Amino acid sequence: MEKEETAKMTVTGATNNIPVTETWMRKHRLLYDGATRHPFILSIRQGSVDFSSFKRWLVIGQDYIFVRSFVPFVASVLMKSCKESSVESDMEVILGGMASLADEINWFKKEASKYHVSLTSVVPQNANVTYCRFLESLTGQEIEYPVAITAFWAIESVYQQSFAHCLEEGGRVPQELQETCERWGNEGFGAYCNSLRDIVDRSLQKASAEVVSKAEVCFLSVVEHEVEFWNMSTGDA
Numbered sequence: 001m002e003k004e005e006t007a008k009m010t011v012t013g014a015t016n017n018i019p020v021t022e023t024w025m026r027k028h029r030l031l032y033d034g035a036t037r038h039p040f041i042l043s044i045r046q047g048s049v050d051f052s053s054f055k056r057w058l059v060i061g062q063d064y065i066f067v068r069s070f071v072p073f074v075a076s077v078l079m080k081s082c083k084e085s086s087v088e089s090d091m092e093v094i095l096g097g098m099a100s101l102a103d104e105i106n107w108f109k110k111e112a113s114k115y116h117v118s119l120t121s122v123v124p125q126n127a128n129v130t131y132c133r134f135l136e137s138l139t140g141q142e143i144e145y146p147v148a149i150t151a152f153w154a155i156e157s158v159y160q161q162s163f164a165h166c167l168e169e170g171g172r173v174p175q176e177l178q179e180t181c182e183r184w185g186n187e188g189f190g191a192y193c194n195s196l197r198d199i200v201d202r203s204l205q206k207a208s209a210e211v212v213s214k215a216e217v218c219f220l221s222v223v224e225h226e227v228e229f230w231n232m233s234t235g236d237a
């Protein structure tokens with residue numbers, strides 16, 4: 001009897017200790033999968049994607065524009081972490097993210113010249129402009145660190161999990177997109193996303209209910225923007 005009670009307590013304790021990001025994932029699974037299992041991503045995984053100049057223009061050109069707006073946002077998260085986080089390693093994780101964005105920019109330039117895409121003449125599409133504006137709105141001082149770091153984690157994670165899904169067993173990624181999938185779907189990038197997720201969960205543990213709810217809204221906005229980003233592939237955005 002005593003043993004049973006102890007077991008119950010442990011189960012209750014574990015339930016109460018579910019990290020916030022895990023509760024969001026369970027609650028918003030369908031929406032999240034809508035981004036990481038978007039038809040464009042599934043077509044890459046199934047090998048049916050038509051990697052025409054239009055798609056190249058999206059993956060290289062539009063994403064290049066996005067990443068250039070992403071950098072100042074990440075810089076603002078770095079500033080917030082210096083001021084608001086008491087954990088030194090937060091800065092190192094975010095700095096690592098900045099370094100990987102520098103690599104991304106160089107990679108876009110390399111791919112653009114390989115496929116003769118002129119990065120300077122790509123016009124940002126509406127969905128991309130809206131997404132970049134959203135990023136800018138999160139750079140203000142009034143945005144709390146837990147909210148900003150939530151957006152950062154969600155943006156990186158959706159991308160990582162989308163491309164990791166393409167690489168899972170049974171996929172038939174076309175040769176010319178293999179490197180793209182590996183760039184974001186690799187395990188190292190996955191570990192980095194997990195470090196961001198740990199920062200989110202830790203910072204939300206100490207946050208007020210109001211900030212937690214703002215962070216959840218922000219998480220959902222990111223997922224919606226990511227869906228809209230891929231919708232550009234069908235001209236629906």
Ligand SMILES: Cc1ncc(CN)c(N)n1
Nearest residue numbers: 063066067155156159229
């Ligand atoms: C739209 C989008 N989202 C996320 C990432 C990953 N840095 C990206 N390159 N582009």
